[in-house]
Amino acid sequence: MIDPDGPVPVYRQVADLLAARISSGELAPHRPIPSESTIVQEYGIARGTARRAVALLRERGLVYTVPQRGTYVGQPES
Amino acid sequence: MIDPDGPVPVYRQVADLLAARISSGELAPHRPIPSESTIVQEYGIARGTARRAVALLRERGLVYTVPQRGTYVGQPES
DNA sequence: TGTAATTTGTACGTATGTATC
DNA sequence: TGATACATACGTACAAATTAC
Numbered sequence: 777m778i779d780p781d782g783p784v785p786v787y788r789q790v791a792d793l794l795a796a797r798i799s800s801g802e803l804a805p806h807r808p809i810p811s812e813s814t815i816v817q818e819y820g821i822a823r824g825t826a827r828r829a830v831a832l833l834r835e836r837g838l839v840y841t842v843p844q845r846g847t848y849v850g851q852p853e854s
Numbered sequence: 855m856i857d858p859d860g861p862v863p864v865y866r867q868v869a870d871l872l873a874a875r876i877s878s879g880e881l882a883p884h885r886p887i888p889s890e891s892t893i894v895q896e897y898g899i900a901r902g903t904a905r906r907a908v909a910l911l912r913e914r915g916l917v918y919t920v921p922q923r924g925t926y927v928g929q930p931e932s
Numbered sequence: 933t934g935t936a937a938t939t940t941g942t943a944c945g946t947a948t949g950t951a952t953c
Numbered sequence: 954t955g956a957t958a959c960a961t962a963c964g965t966a967c968a969a970a971t972t973a974c
Contacts, residue, residue: 785942811958822944827959844951844959863961889939900963905940922940922970 778819787828790819791836794829798838798849805850809839856897865906868897869914872907876916876927883928887917 778789794815797803810818815826830847833839840852856867872893875881888896893904908925911917919925 780943787942813958824945825943828942841959844957845953846958858962865961891939902964903962906961919940920971922938923972924939 778821786821787825787832790815790821790826790829791832793819794833795836795838798833803849806848808846808848809833811846856899864899865903865910868893868899868904868907869910871897872911873914873916876911881927884926886924886926887911889924 777793778786780786782789794803794809798809803809809830812823812826812830815821815829816823819826830839830841834841834847837851839847839849841847842852855871856864858864860867872881872887876887881887887908890901890904890908893899893907894901897904908917908919912919912925915929917925917927918930
């Protein structure tokens with residue numbers, strides 16, 4: 777699933793995989809995406825890398841994070 | 855200079871200090887800001903924290919980074 | 933021409949704090 | 954109380970590109 781040795785950074789690979797899960801509808805609007813710990817386990821990566829992937833999705837406007845709560849699909853203020 | 859135990863994150867304290875050095879003219883447009891290693895030594899912080907501080911300045915549009923070269927005051931396209 | 937140093941980029945691991953549930 | 958989840962911060966290591974010598 778993840779190629780740690782490829783030219784594409786792992787955090788971007790993970791972000792793209794999560795983005796695909798959002799596009800497919802598996803992760804629906806205003807529903808939480810997997811937690812950092814879950815992402816770490818699912819993809820076998822470090823926590824810092826998982827955080828970077830989520831940060832990238834946030835920059836893309838695909839998700840929003842509520843501190844100490846979780847990260848959700850879509851945009852805040854519903 | 856840096857208060858590691860205060861409510862303000864270290865990376866933001868460092869970013870603000872660097873921003874002040876830019877405002878004062880000590881760091882002039884299109885001149886490099888201190889390297890990550892230098893920032894680490896100057897402020898006694900970890901490199902990851904220094905990188906976050908620089909990333910914050912980048913988000914604020916105060917600096918731009920040229921990979922493998924350095925980070926410079928102002929905006930690209932000179 | 934070749935080598936070493938510099939600098940940013942990526943990735944991992946660990947620890948602690950704070951807020952929520 | 955305890956578990957969960959994000960925020961911050963430390964340290965370490967290696968890669969890639971540029972620069973200096």
